[in-house]
Amino acid sequence: MxxxxxxxxxxxxxxxxxxxxxxxxxxxxxxxxxxxxxxxxxxxxxxxxxxxxxxxxxxSASSKLVHGGLRYLQNGNLKLVAENHRERRALGADVAPHLVKPLQFVVPIYRGGPHGAAKLGAGVFLYSALSAFGDGLGRLITPRQAVAKVPALRTDGLRAAAVYGDHQMNDSxxxxxxxxxxxxxxxxxxxxxxxxxxxxxxxxxxxxxxxxxxxxxxxxxxxxxxxxxxxxxxxxxxxxxxxxxxxSVRLSKGAHLVLRRDEPWKAALTTPIDRHRVAFAIPWEDHLLLGTTDEAYEGDPAEVRATDADIDQILAEAGLSVRTDRLRREDITYAFAGLRVLPGGPGDVAAARRExxxxxxxxxxxxxxxxxxxxxxxxxxxxxxxxxRLPGRPLGDDLADILPAVPLPGLASPDAVAMRLWTDREPGARMEPLVARHLATHYGTIAFDLARLIREDPALGERIHPGGPDIWAQAVYARDHEWAATVDDVVRRRTTLTVRGLDTPQVRERISALLT
The missing domain is CATH 3.50.50.60 (FAD/NAD(P)-binding domain)
Incomplete structure (x- = not known):
């Protein structure tokens, strides 16, 4: 330190x-x-x-989604879905629009699949209605339209697809x-x-x-x-x-993979696996995020990780809707796992209530x-x-039920921030578009604090690794203002180096020296 x-x-x-x-x-x-x-x-x-x-x-090991919960519809929990949608929209519009962004999802409908076109079409329409159609109209589209949104979509046996809107984020x-x-x-x-x-x-x-x-x-x-x-x-x-x-609880492990992506996706994929589970393929941080598993876990929480069996399962389930030539093991940059904490009791963890x-x-x-x-x-x-409400009411009265839309630091339009960073005419402050966009969507207006660091020390504007948009100003800012005290704090949770597979021994050594 x-x-x-x-x-x-x-x-x-x-x-x-x-x-x-x-x-x-x-x-x-x-x-x-x-x-x-x-x-x-x-x-x-x-x-x-x-x-x-x-x-x-x-x-920091989630599916990176802010969503209403499409699968809750089949349980008839319309109130929960509507509540989730309200909070999702608040996060994306008022609390953290610089960190939470809308994303369209495609649900492919294959011959012999677990759900038919009529059911899924009605489901995504109701889902969008519960969101007051704030993300457009949930509807059925043709296979050709689906491929235009997801170029890696497997087309053999594809009868149609459903589309709906949700949001995504960088959870860290x-x-x-x-x-x-x-x-x-x-x-x-x-x-x-x-x-x-x-x-x-x-x-x-x-x-x-x-x-x-x-x-x-x-x-x-x-x-x-x-x-x-x-x-x-x-x-x-x-x-x-x-x-x-x-x-009081039991644990379920959810593993994910991050892969390099050859081509841009305009939407994510939600692939039904069975009655309770879906698999996601999500464009995220210029990569492809795949997952997740859902199995009982009884080991040490500190030792949870994505195993070879998890990797096999995730790739196999992704292959139900993604062409296998886009699911190469050599393209995996990161594999991770987290633990869902579920109410104690019997039964399959995949069917347990997330409460x-x-x-x-x-x-x-x-x-x-x-x-x-x-x-x-x-x-x-x-x-x-x-x-x-505990005896003695030591914390006073109940708080209001309605949450005020108190914004997170950095609240701003990412487009406006990126444009200002990109067009800054001050000597040494102008950034290349990719870096400017990266900072705008991960910091909002706080990106201007990083720009000031670069003006004071132009070397901090250099990329930490040439394969990604993270720059040295982020590592310094993480150390001085974001409680980063270890190399993992920086590479995994304050930047995107780990998920991109760019936390090389040389990078980690330089960051360690920065923290020492």
């Missing part, structure tokens, strides 16, 4: 240990981040810690921006800070003992309420409070797990309202 980073972490540890908080959130995945952000918007004094990096596990960047929003609202946060014990007073949890995993120093945090938002580790922390606590699990321990610690990216703000508000 640089001296500045060490000093900042030391100051944060001192602030955490010397201040009493209304709420301590343990876990910096998107659920914990959302609760922290909402708590600070409500005027509470909140702190958040994570044993790894923010969004370092499942929250949305998470980092939401952490920044929480800090701007008053939160104190620290990553790479592991809970080694819980503080109790009169049998009630009142804080935590922590260890900074980067330098080994130990410190404590006091809080009136402690929230366990550790995702796949939720039961592990519950057993710190109560060694006899019964399991938030909330429990309260005998020491008063509230534990929450599950949920989905699309509704992360609503889940944060729901958890905060649950906290406010």
């Amino acid at each position: 640089t001296i500045a980073t060490r000093d900042l972490r030391a100051a944060t540890r001192e602030e955490l240990s010397g201040t009493g908080y209304d709420l301590l959130v343990i876990g910096g995945g998107i659920l914990g981040i959302a609760v922290t952000w909402m708590a600070c918007q409500a005027g509470l004094r909140a702190a958040m810690v994570d044993a790894g990096d923010f969004a370092g596990a499942t929250s 960047r949305v998470a980092v921006m939401t952490v920044r929003a929480a800090v701007d609202a008053g939160a104190v946060v620290l990553n790479h800070a592991e809970v080694v014990g819980l503080r109790t007073r009169s049998g009630q949890v009142c804080g935590a003992e922590l260890r900074d995993r980067l330098n080994g120093s130990e410190f404590g945090v006091e809080a009136r309420l402690v929230l366990n938002a550790t995702g796949p580790w939720v039961d592990r922390l519950r057993r710190m409070e109560d060694p006899g606590a019964a399991p 938030t699990v909330v429990t309260r321990g005998r020491g008063g610690m509230l534990s929450v797990a599950g949920g989905k990216w699309t509704t992360y703000r609503h889940i944060g508000r729901h958890v905060l309202n649950t906290l406010s």
Whole structure:
């Protein structure tokens, strides 16, 4: 770590240990981040810690979608789909239009497939109607029209296709921006800070003992309420409070692949696999994202990864609708896996409800797990309202049910930001169009802060790797303003180097030197 980073972490540890908080959130995945952000918007004094990096596990291993949930229609859950659509539109229009963008999806209909044209046509029409046709009209199209949108589409046996609209994002960047929003609202946060014990007073949890995993120093945090938002580790922390606590969740692994793409796609593919599952093929970060699997997982959450069997399955399922010459193993740049946290109980995990699990321990610690990216703000508000209803109402009254459209930092039109970066006439500040577009869609107006770094040091405008658009200013900004303390923090979650397969040993070595 640089001296500045060490000093900042030391100051944060001192602030955490010397201040009493209304709420301590343990876990910096998107659920914990959302609760922290909402708590600070409500005027509470909140702190958040994570044993790894923010969004370092499942929250950065998603399918990168902000969606209404097309498959929920077959369960008759129209209200849920409509609610998801409202939040999806809010994120794409008012909260994070610089990070969340619309994307059209094509559902190919093959002879002998699990769903017929009439059913899918009616389904996507209803789906678009529940979104008030904000993304156009869900409808059936011809095979020729489908191929025009997805040139790699397999056409043998293709009878028709359905189209509908949703949104996509870079989940890591949305998470980092939401952490920044929480800090701007008053939160104190620290990553790479592991809970080694819980503080109790009169049998009630009142804080935590922590260890900074980067330098080994130990410190404590006091809080009136402690929230366990550790995702796949939720039961592990519950057993710190109560060694006899019964399991509350089960885990399902979802693996994905990222492949180089030979040609531009105008839409993504949603391929039905069976009654409960679909496979996605999504144009993302100039690559192709494939997935996902859905199988029970009982191992160590820290060891979850995409196996050879996962890769075989994902390629085989993608091959149901994508031409196999576009699914070459040698084009895989990255394989990753995350864990869905599901309610405990019997049955196939693929059919399990994707709902938030909330429990309260005998020491008063509230534990929450599950949920989905699309509704992360609503889940944060729901958890905060649950906290406010605990005995004694220690956090005050319920918050309003309607979420204000508080924007994430950098709110702007990506097109406007990219154009300004590209046409900047200041010496040394003008960027090539690809880099300008990349910064605009990952930072919004914060890209102008990166441009200022480049004006001060033109070398920071150079690409980190010639095969991708990430530049050295991003690594410096991640270190100084986005809590990046390790190489993985930079290459996997603050930039797109890892997903593009560009985090070479040489790149990692140079970034390590930058962080030291």
